[in-house]
Amino acid sequence: MEKQKIAVIGGGVGAMTAIYAITQTADWDKKYDITVYQLGWRTGGKGASGRNAKFGQRIEEHGLHVWAGFYQNAFRNMRLCYEQMVELGLRKKSDPLGTMDKAFKPLSHLFLAENVPTDDPDGNPWRPWVIDLPEYDDVPGDETEVPSPFEMMMRILQIMIEFLRRGELEGGADGPLGIEVPDGLLGRHESILSHLKALPGAGLPVGPHNSDLLLEIIEDAQAEVHSQQTPENMARDSVRRGLNLMDIGLGYMHGVVSSDTFTNGYDVLDQWEFSDWLRMNGVSDQALKWVSIRGCYDFVFGFPMGNTERQGDTGAGTALRAMTRLIFTYSGAIFHKMQAGMGDTIFGPYYQVLKELGVKFEFFNAARNLHLDEDRTHIDRISMVRQAKVKSGTYDPLVDVDGLPCWPSEPLWDQLEDGAHLKDSGVDFESERTPPKGEAYTLKRGEDFDLVILGASIGSLPYMSQELSIASERWRNMLDRVKTVPTHAMQLWMNKTPKQMGWEKLVKAHNSQKSLPSSPMRTVITGFSEPLDTWADMSHLIPHEDWGTDKPKSIAYFCSPAPDGEDLPDFRENFGRWMDKDLVKLWPGAEKDGKFDRSLLHENEEAGIYSRVNMYGSERYVLSVTNSVYHRLAPSQSGFANLYLAGDWTRCGMNAGCVEGATMSGIACASAVTGEKLLNVGAEDIAREETVSEKAMFQTNSISGTKWPLTPFFARGEMTGVFLFYEVPRAEVQAMLPPGIELGPSPLTRPGYHPVGMSFCSYHNVRGSFIPDFMAMSPYGEATFAIPYTRTAEARQAPLLYPRRLYVNSKSAIMAGKVFYAMPKVWSDIKLENTRFTATGARGMKIEATFQQHMDPDPLPGHPAQGAISNLLNMTFVTRNASGRLFYNAFDLQLDRAYVAPVSAQIEVKDPDPNGFPTTSFDAAPLQLQTGERLPGAFRVWCSWAMTNPLDSKRVRHAAMAREWVRQRSMR
Known part of the structure; x- marks a missing residue:
């Protein structure tokens, strides 16, 4: 049997997962000949990272990447890849990042930045709230199913009732979670749970009689919460947090009980915007303006056009699915931090294993346009540009950093023909702002490929798929309705730790002593002021960089949506003002003469700051705006016979911009190509016949x-x-x-x-x-x-x-x-x-x-x-x-x-x-x-x-x- 040639466009999580999943099927190498065509010198897409040899081999990312504990598919695939890397002799378990346990470390707490106005004009309105969640012994990647919407509501209710019974929600400022709630809510939640348990067929369907009874109980509880939201109560941190949590939780329950969510899955709710849906179901404006709702948008960059001054836009069903799974279905811990760059931890192992298995990689090859045959049913040709020629014919992309194979932050110029001239010219091989320069050529169906896996993100597709848009109404609707947003990011290397800059003192002032993480606090916080609303303390990466004896004391990553049209000089000017005005509110010890003390930056500003704006093409972040889920195409449903899709922009069961969504899409893509049913946890909330x-x-x-x-x-x-x-x-x-x-x-x-x-x-x-x-x-x-x-x-x-x-x-x-x-x-x-x-x-x-x-x-x-x-x-x-x-x-x-x-x-x-x-x-x-x-x-x-x-x-x-x-x- 002649092998089918597969051309893979792009090297992000979706594409790499699809290829890796194909290589794990029986006799794949006898069936398929796979070639990856990659823009520039590295794989990774939005997750690409590089090492800057000029500044201590520092890790330079597109943004902030932290894995959630509910990423069952991503962890399962990655664990298998690490084990296979050792089996193939590519890495020893004793090597840096030789095992998954070395590559990821659990993180059981997160912070939300509450903004509470103060009468003191010089006072600090920011009150970091730490939420310390339990760790479990289960291993991420071992789960084989996720709760249905009905099962999820049952689980949430049972957890809330258990907390109420143990008094863990009523300890006030001294309790383990630093919150307290009104008396009487325990009985109402128990009544909701008993009515849910009595429903026939695990809630399928909830008849009018049953739902009306449930809604009456929920509405009584909502009325009690709203009556307690007095100015005096809302001024107290612990009571404000408790009341707002109950307000949002009851609104969520009201919304799913009064809708078809139990019988139709979460996607039915995407016809409403998340905050609008909560408001429709009785959540107060006070709770909707609270940081936990704002944090939901900040985590997913949920602001079209980067306009953070307006309410965000995320489909209610997609938001519910993601947030409930994040908080209530994690394995091990809610977060897991990579112990090196995203490129080093994820894409290095994928690349090494796939190359060893026989997958070919063609770097510096930019796809420009997909062309259809006369019947407009197949991809017939692909217009390409060879951006640079490799001297030996095969580009070797990785560099060694203290025993760890890593991607450099710029091409290895000495491997390229006329590399010195290219470097001096300032060419940016990864930029999609303008068409790439180089030698144009064409990949032809039947000669160079039989099947195509399109792994480029949707931000690149308008210029890459013009003929597809003409031929397919569904394709055209997808490009029109599935939105993206630019992002920007800043990384700091500092000569002081966050503790030395006053961070831990600020946390202790506004949280229960029982909930405080041990020092040093490994912070991930969102809800802070723009233009950089999210911060992660990444100081654990210092040992994996190469600064010599003079090492920085801490590393901080910041990110946020960027306004459409922003350029790097604009961003640098904006974050400079933000550091002087806002960052010093989190780090009071970093202030000097009323501004951020730039002498705290390691070595100098050039070495101590890395910033970037992700504005064009696949760099942009994929949003889940209202109603867009219905226009996403599944990996197997491109509309063209030999074209398969892979990426977090497809309809994959998660339908949101994250590693798990891209992984699920990649697995679905591999299933479509091979015809084999591959494990894809959470790909369907409810079987099709039941919706x-x-x-x-x-x-x-x-x-x-x-x-x-x-x-x-x-x-x-x-x-x-x-x-x-x-x-x-x-x-x-x-x-x-x-x-x-x-x-x-x-x-x-x-x-x-x-x-x-x-x-x-x-x-x-x-x-x-x-x-x-x-x-x-x-x-x-x-x-x-x-x-x-x-x-x-x-x-x-x-x-x-x-x-x-x-x-x-x-x-x-x-x-x-x-x-x-x-x-x-x-x-x-x-x-x-x-x-x-x-x-x-x-x-x-x-x-x-x-x-x-x-x-x-x-x-x-x-x-x-x-x-x-x-x-x-x-x-x-x-x-x-x-x-x-x-x-x-x-x-x-x-x-x-x-x-x-x-x-x-x-x-x-x-x-x-x-x-x-x-x-x-x-x-x-x-x-x-x-x-x-x-x-x-x-x-x-x-x-x-x-x-x-x-x-x-x-x-x-x-x-x-x-x-x-x-x-x-x-x-x-």
Whole structure:
């Protein structure tokens, strides 16, 4: 078998995870030939870091990176990579960062910067609140599932009640968390919990009666909290914190109970902005303006255009999913700090292992444009620019820093042709502000690549995917709706520790003594003043830099959203004023003569300060603004047959800018490429068949929608699947028909040809009309090969559809189809995903179909292709049993309420059964928006369906004959 060549564009977390996941599948090296095309000299994307040899091999980052304890997929993959690095002999366990335990250290506390106005004009309004959370023995990466929205609410309630029972929320300034709450809330929370536990089916669904009772209890508790938010109470740190936490928590519970979140997942809430949604559900303005809400936005740079003066914009569901998992599902500790730069800790190991396994890396190769083939279904060419030529042909990107392989902060010029001139020219190989300079060339499908993994971030896609935007409405909508924001960052190397600069004294003044971390406090704080609202003490990195004997005493990283259009001189001027005015509020000991004492910077300002603005292309941070989640494309759903996506901008289950989101996307991308089901924890909150939005596709006003037991007796269910029709010489098609069934004329094909069709469907909620929903069959998959426009002598001119073979993975469905309808159903092992359908069976039978959806679903009524689709799918079925008897059934897909979307499809069929599918291999173009009489192209359908009673065969045959008679008369 010839290897498939995969071109990978970009080297961020999503792309590296996708490649690494592919290499962990069986015989990957016999199936794939992978090449990474990387802009500039290092991988990492927004997570790239470098070592500055001029200044003590200091670590220079794009921003601040700290891993959360709920990053189950990221930790699992990274741990495996570290173990494999040792197995391959690339690193010893005794080496610096030789194991995951050396690479990451737990951090159990975080700080929020409360701003409490003071009457003293010279006073300090900033009150750092430390939240010290328990550490656990579980290992990050070991979890295999995450709580559903219902389970999460139960967990949060149980934790709150446990704290209330133990008095841990009522210790005031001397308690372990430094907060206190009003009396009586314990009983109300216990009542909420007892009502939740009593719900049927773990909260699926919450009926009106149950939800009304719950909401009454929650609203009573909210009223009690609001009555306590007096000026006197809000002036006390411990009481203010307790009341605001309860206010927000009860608003969260009110919102999920009063919505479809339990049954539809968090994404249903993304139609509302997070703060607006909390306000709708009773949270007070005082709590909404509080630092814990502000911190939610600061953590995710949630301010479009970098405007931090206005309310942020983050979808409520995405915010809830991320924040509840951050606080209530972490393993080990809430945070884990890397013990070197992001590049050294993450991308160095990934690069070393992948290169050793045979993945090729082409540095200094910038992708400029993806070009489509004539049918606009495949990536056919990629315009590239070779930014520099490597002398030896292969660039060796890493440098050694005290035994640790690291990425340098600039290219290794001596490996490049004319490297000295390039260095003197000031070229910035990573900047996407202007097009790259160098030698233009083209990667061609079939020669240089077969598949493409697009790992560049969405900030680069407007210039890189112009043809895709023209060809795909969904692609165009994604680029329009999924927003990004620039960021800026500053790092300081100081000659004093934070403790010496007064930080720990300030913390002790405003927190419970029982909650104080041991000194030195490893600070991560957010909610501070702009332009740099987040600070992390990164002094633990000093031993991993190389300053010689004169080392700095501390390292501080700062970051924040940047205003659109800001340049580096602007930022430097702004943070200079901020250091003099605001930073000295956190570090009083760093003030001198009313300003920040710059003599505290290690060596000098050039050595002691590193700053950058991330303004262009993939540097920009991906936001999760309101309603944007519905326009993200999944890694397998690019809309183009050989294009797969990887990055935190895709729809991946996290749908937010973070390492875990990018990792989940990379795993999903690898699953789509390989067709293997890979562990991807949290990729779905609720299975697709259970969601309200999916069920909405199948509603109908016909009699088949009437609830049991009032309906007549027939089969019914719901279905989504891909249909495609293609033409075959008539003689070949006639040979596929049994005696008694003949070909009729077809208006949709060329003379001498006849249409045949395939469908690849998921059936669910299948049952007899007299059977209640909960007794329906389990969901199953089915592949069908059918021949439309057939005739029988007794049905005369009526066009009929003959289902020649149905491969099914449900014994119940096979039995019912054979016994009642004489359907030629045969067992097959079926794997069904949104973009891939595989069926395998006896004697080497194999059907593999892959699909890419090109537009969002549209109602079929009024669709330009409605006529062609209806003519093909509304035909009466004819089947023949073993004794030769013909049966007629109406398989009503209820197209009056169906939804359709065009897809492109790639089909591979090998079937040795003479009565099975014809062996074939072809690409199917997507549904065309035309009304002419021709085959419509491939499309996906969502619909409910009903199938007539098998005893009604004669009436159905007569109805088909009558309908054709009317049709013929209307054409005269």
